[in-house]
Amino acid sequence: MTDTTSGTLRLPPRIHVGEGARAQLPLLLAEFGRRVFAIVDPFVATTPAFAGIRHAIEAEGAQLTVATEVLPELPVASLDALAERARAAHPDVILAIGGGSALDAAKVVALLAAHGGPLSRYYGENLVPGPVTPLVAVPTTAGTGSEATPVAVVTDPDRELKVGVSSPYLVPAAAIVDAELTLGAPAGVTAASGIDALVHLAESYTAAPLGAHWDAALPVFTGRNVFSDVIALDAAGRIGRWLPVAVAEPDHREARRHLAYASLVGGMSFGATGTHLSHALQYPIGALTHTAHGVGTGLLLPYVLDAVRVDADAAARIAELGRALGSTATSEAARIDDAVALTAELGQRIGLPPSLAALGLDAAELPRVAELGMASARLVSMSPLRADAELLLEILHRAHAGTLTKRSTR
Ligand SMILES: NC(=O)c1ccc[n+]([C@@H]2O[C@H](COP(=O)([O-])OP(=O)(O)OC[C@H]3O[C@@H](n4cnc5c(N)ncnc54)[C@H](O)[C@@H]3O)[C@@H](O)[C@H]2O)c1
Ligand SMILES: [Fe+2]
Known part of the structure; x- marks a missing residue:
């Protein structure tokens, strides 16, 4: 029988969806602090839309570091390297712009930046010990829905299949879903x-x-x-x-x-x-x-x-x-x-x-x-x-x- 009175929701505290919603980013990021570490899909990073986002965020006074090393299938070693860069930048907030791969990479980096590695400690469910660096997720595909989910999926050469890290702590702090960023995708x-x-x-x-x-x-x-x-x-x-x-x-x-x-x-x-x-x-x-x-x-x-x-x-x-x-x-x-x-x-x-x-x-x-x-x-x-x-x-x-x-x- 279906129970029509019970449920659980774990969502980003802030969700904005609509064409042009990315205009919310500069002020939203500023609420977390000035240092922004952005993980951006390598193709999306070359687009005028991203140039506009970058300009608007910097114009608001943010100190922005942009990393575009999002490799297909997200091999763990590449994420360790990305997390190292992020830690060095001491970010107040992590910004993820791209498809599910960029968003999942950013979830892992937010986790490693806050709690250290190795990532394998967290494979499975509910093994993340506490809140991670706040993450603002901006999808450019539609999609994985990763901007609203508690999971990241990666590739570990020691494992036969892709592995997931699932924890309510991985739910992004904000999801900004702007359909314009998906225009023209092949x-x-x-x-x-x-x-x-x-x-x-x-x-x-x-x-x-x-x-x-x-x-x-x-x-x-x-x-x-x-x-x-x-x-x-x-x-x-x-x-x-x-x-x-x-x-x-x-x-x-x-x-x-x-x-x-x-x-x-x-x-x-x-x-x-x-x-x-x-x-x-x-x-x-x-x-x-x-x-x-x-x-x-x-x-x-x-x-x-x-x-x-x-x-x-x-x-x-x-x-x-x-x-x-x-x-x-x-x-x-x-x-x-x-x-x-x-x-x-x-x-x-x-x-x-x-x-x-x-x-x-x-x-x-x-x-x-x-x-x-x-x-x-x-x-x-x-x-x-x-x-x-x-x-x-x-x-x-x-x-x-x-x-x-x-x-x-x-
Ligand atoms: N965490 C979750 O909740 C969740 C859910 C489902 C899938 N996933 C994971 O997400 C990944 C797949 O994500 P995906 O399907 O978004 O693909 P993707 O992020 O791997 O990107 C696929 C390709 O599309 C390109 N791309 C991205 N945005 C574009 C745009 N606007 N215009 C043109 N090209 C663009 C990228 O450069 C890349 O070449 C898989 O690793 C999967 O395991 C995660
Ligand atoms: Fe899926």
Whole structure:
């Protein structure tokens, strides 16, 4: 049964979303102090938009240091070096501008600057000992929602899969979400990041419910709850409508505005609830195929929804998701069929590969992927349907072949 009275939210104390919202930055940063250490995506750092931000912040009297060493996949050694630079600058506040990679790099730097390394001390949940250097997060993709979440994901050569640091202390002090910064982003970046936001919304909305007991030590991700229920569906509908538009027309302002907002809501929603099986499976698939996070999660989502629909609560929710994505079917079963088909169609329209085979994953790897997926115990435990290696393998086989339920005609 769904509890409509319990929930947890952990959010940045300040969130501004809207085209032009970056104008808030100079005064907002000044509230923390004069020394600003900025971690900026290397491409974004070359844009006129960033030049404008820099000028405005410095004009307000800030002493700004800019670092652009954000490496793909965020190898831990690169973050140690970045944190060293940050410590030397004694920042009052850290400013992150870029995609999920820059934002996650900044979360790690804010942590290391405050508490020291090695980062491996904090892998997992709730191991950050206290507040980190305040972080103001400004996303330039839509997106990961990292500007609103308590997690950073990095690569450690000692670990087979990417590893996460999750702690309420990693939630940024402010999120400034300005769609104008995402204008012109290429189709591939728009598609991969945008579909991941839909997966965040769909998986937070269908996550296992908040446990019955309020244990004193609450996990970082607490399961679906009354707050995410309120915000997730509208945002999912916006992604369904506007993501193909932004992929086709990178300068479409209205599409970018809806996606920036929906991505933020995805972070707000899953930052409390957690995500589940598409994410659990994407970590090993990403490691094996070296493909973007959102390409994997987006490709898997319809298969995951189709697999967990046998749970009655999940079924009702997937049907609602179908409605939010545009299904007008009258029966619940048909709306679920539509949710599955519409998420798959969206993936096709934005250019995702049609199957795990097309992604370059060898069929012989599937049992190993299922096993590694099960190792993400936190994500697996958030599945609305109790998941075991067999269920994961079934999802993988279907996603590998590219076979799905057909869309309802009712
Ligand atoms: N912390 C979280 O809550 C969370 C959630 C989901 C994903 N992630 C992580 O986020 C990362 C992916 O982030 P992402 O999808 O935003 O991509 P990204 O930050 O890795 O950037 C991808 C590419 O897009 C470019 N780019 C960024 N903004 C641009 C713009 N406005 N115009 C043109 N190019 C631009 C970058 O230079 C880069 O080449 C992964 O490491 C993933 O694990 C984190
Ligand atoms: Fe994601």
